Amino acid sequence: MRxxxxxAGLAGLTCAKVLNERGAEAVVFEAxxxxxxxxxTDEKDGFLLDRGFQVYFTSYPVSRRHLNDEALDFRVFDPGAVIQRGRERSVLSDPLRDPKALVPSLLSGAANFEDKARIVALAAKVLPGEASSAGEENGEEDSTTLDYLRQSGFSERFIDSFFRPFYGGVLLNRELTTSARVFRFTLRMLAMGSTVVPARGMGExxxxxxxxLPPDAIRLNSPVDALLREGERVVGVWATGEEHEADAVILATDAPTAGKLAGEPVPEDSVGEVCIYYETSGLGGGKKILLNAEEDAFINNAVEVSNVSEHYAPxxxxxxxxxxxxxxxxxDDQLYRRGIEDLSNWYPEATFDPIAIRRIPYGQFAQPPGIHEKLPKNRTATPGLVLAGEYTEDSSINGSMLSGEKAAQEVLGA
Ligand SMILES: Cc1cc2nc3c(=O)[nH]c(=O)nc-3n(C[C@H](O)[C@H](O)[C@H](O)COP(=O)(O)OP(=O)(O)OC[C@H]3O[C@@H](n4cnc5c(N)ncnc54)[C@H](O)[C@@H]3O)c2cc1C
Incomplete structure (x- = not known):
C-alpha cells in the first residue's frame, strides 16, 4: 500500500512512522x-532558537509511545513560577505536587492558602483522564477556563497573578477564554510529570x-498544490509540477490549508505569539518560568532557557x-525595546542584547468552549482521503501525534 x-509536522511524521512500522509505504510531501x-529549532551564532517558546510534558500519554525520552535528553524546568507584578516578585514553588511548598510560598502574597489548597484539590480531581483534551469531559457543559476557575472558587487575585500569565503562555490566551477541557487536560499533564525541553532544542x-523513516520517505520543499481525484475518490496529489498517485492521501497540514485542499470544514480561528530572543548577562531566575501578573502586561512570560539546558547558548x-x-x-526595534522595558523593570541589574524575533500569528487553532464536539474526524466522507493534525484532537504535541496515529490506523483499517 502506498x-x-x-x-511533515508532528502529526504527519507520527502517521508516517506508524505506517512504516506496519509495512506500508509512506511518502511525506513537505512544503x-x-x-x-x-x-x-533554528541556530544563530551558537544560540538555539525554538520557533516560539514551547515545552513538552513527560506525562503526554501518546507521544511517549513514539519518543525515546533518553535520546532526547530532556532537561527539566523547575515547577511553579516566578511571578512579577512590577518590581514585586513572588516565587510560587510546586503547588500541584508538594503541599509542603504551600508554607514558604504562602509568604509570597501571590496566592492565599485557600487558592493553594484548591489547586491541589483540582489537580487530584482531574486524575485520571483521557488521552487528549478532546476526550476530557467531566459530565458538565464545557465552559471557558475563566468560568471554570471562578466556579472552582479561586480568588481573582490568584487567577490574575498565576492562571492568566501561565495559561497565557501555554494556551496563548491570557483572557482564559479557552475551553475548560483543555485547561483540565493540561493541568493533569502538569501534575503527572515534568515540564521539559530536549537538551538540544524542541526540533529534536x-x-x-x-x-x-527511510531517507527518501520525506520530500522537502515539495508543496502539494491540489488533490488528484477520480470521480469521488482521491487518488493522489499534484506537487512539484507532477502527479503522484497513492492508495490513500493523508492531509497533515495546519487546519486552514487542509480545509482549502480538501474542501472539508475545519476550525478557522487561531491564536499566536511573538517570541523575542535576547542574550542576557543573567536573570538569576533559575529554571522557573517568569510570569507577568501586570494587567497591561506586554511580555506575558519569559525564561532564561540556557539555565534549563546549557546547549541553548554558547x-x-x-x-x-x-x-x-x-x-x-x-x-522589530519597538518589539525589542518594549521587551527590554519589562525585563529590565524586573531585573534592573541585567543586560539584554537583541538576537532575533519570531512572529507566529498561527500558533494554535483557537479552542473555545464546545469546540471539541465540532472538530473534524480523521475519516472523511471522501474515499481515499484522511485528515491528520492537531485540529482533530487538541492543539498540543500530544494531540497532533494522537491524530497522526489515528489517521494511520484509519488507512490501515485497524
Ligand atoms: C508558539 C507555539 C507554542 C506552542 N506551545 C506548545 C507547548 O508548549 N506544548 C505543546 O504540547 N504544544 C504547543 N504548541 C502546539 C504544537 O506545537 C502544535 O499543536 C503541533 O506542532 C501541531 O502539529 P501538526 O502536525 O498538527 O501541524 P504543523 O506543525 O502545522 O504541521 C503541518 C505541516 O504541513 C506543512 N504544509 C502546509 N501546507 C502544505 C502543503 N500544501 N504541502 C505540503 N506541506 C504543507 C507545513 O509546512 C508543516 O510542516 C505550540 C505551538 C506554537 C506555534
Missing amino acids: VIIVG SDGVGGRVR IPRQLASH RDRSLVYAVTLAGFNLP
Missing part, C-alpha cells in the same frame, strides 16, 4: 525546507520521529526567551 502524507512544522522531537553566555501575545504588527 500512502502520501501532506505535511518547507525542514521537518517539524511548528516545532522547529520531529527529527527523532523522522529518523525512523559556553558562559545566557539566552532569554520573552513572549508577548500582542505586538504582531510592531516593527
Whole structure:
C-alpha cells in the first residue's frame, strides 16, 4: 500500500512512522525546507532558537509511545513560577505536587492558602483522564477556563497573578477564554510529570520521529498544490509540477490549508505569539518560568532557557526567551525595546542584547468552549482521503501525534 502524507509536522511524521512500522509505504510531501512544522529549532551564532517558546510534558500519554525520552535528553524546568507584578516578585514553588511548598510560598502574597489548597484539590480531581483534551469531559457543559476557575472558587487575585500569565503562555490566551477541557487536560499533564525541553532544542522531537523513516520517505520543499481525484475518490496529489498517485492521501497540514485542499470544514480561528530572543548577562531566575501578573502586561512570560539546558547558548553566555501575545504588527526595534522595558523593570541589574524575533500569528487553532464536539474526524466522507493534525484532537504535541496515529490506523483499517 502506498500512502502520501501532506505535511511533515508532528502529526504527519507520527502517521508516517506508524505506517512504516506496519509495512506500508509512506511518502511525506513537505512544503518547507525542514521537518517539524511548528516545532522547529533554528541556530544563530551558537544560540538555539525554538520557533516560539514551547515545552513538552513527560506525562503526554501518546507521544511517549513514539519518543525515546533518553535520546532526547530532556532537561527539566523547575515547577511553579516566578511571578512579577512590577518590581514585586513572588516565587510560587510546586503547588500541584508538594503541599509542603504551600508554607514558604504562602509568604509570597501571590496566592492565599485557600487558592493553594484548591489547586491541589483540582489537580487530584482531574486524575485520571483521557488521552487528549478532546476526550476530557467531566459530565458538565464545557465552559471557558475563566468560568471554570471562578466556579472552582479561586480568588481573582490568584487567577490574575498565576492562571492568566501561565495559561497565557501555554494556551496563548491570557483572557482564559479557552475551553475548560483543555485547561483540565493540561493541568493533569502538569501534575503527572515534568515540564521539559530536549537538551538540544524542541526540533529534536520531529527529527527523532523522522529518523525512523527511510531517507527518501520525506520530500522537502515539495508543496502539494491540489488533490488528484477520480470521480469521488482521491487518488493522489499534484506537487512539484507532477502527479503522484497513492492508495490513500493523508492531509497533515495546519487546519486552514487542509480545509482549502480538501474542501472539508475545519476550525478557522487561531491564536499566536511573538517570541523575542535576547542574550542576557543573567536573570538569576533559575529554571522557573517568569510570569507577568501586570494587567497591561506586554511580555506575558519569559525564561532564561540556557539555565534549563546549557546547549541553548554558547559556553558562559545566557539566552532569554520573552513572549508577548500582542505586538504582531510592531516593527522589530519597538518589539525589542518594549521587551527590554519589562525585563529590565524586573531585573534592573541585567543586560539584554537583541538576537532575533519570531512572529507566529498561527500558533494554535483557537479552542473555545464546545469546540471539541465540532472538530473534524480523521475519516472523511471522501474515499481515499484522511485528515491528520492537531485540529482533530487538541492543539498540543500530544494531540497532533494522537491524530497522526489515528489517521494511520484509519488507512490501515485497524
Ligand atoms: C508558539 C507555539 C507554542 C506552542 N506551545 C506548545 C507547548 O508548549 N506544548 C505543546 O504540547 N504544544 C504547543 N504548541 C502546539 C504544537 O506545537 C502544535 O499543536 C503541533 O506542532 C501541531 O502539529 P501538526 O502536525 O498538527 O501541524 P504543523 O506543525 O502545522 O504541521 C503541518 C505541516 O504541513 C506543512 N504544509 C502546509 N501546507 C502544505 C502543503 N500544501 N504541502 C505540503 N506541506 C504543507 C507545513 O509546512 C508543516 O510542516 C505550540 C505551538 C506554537 C506555534
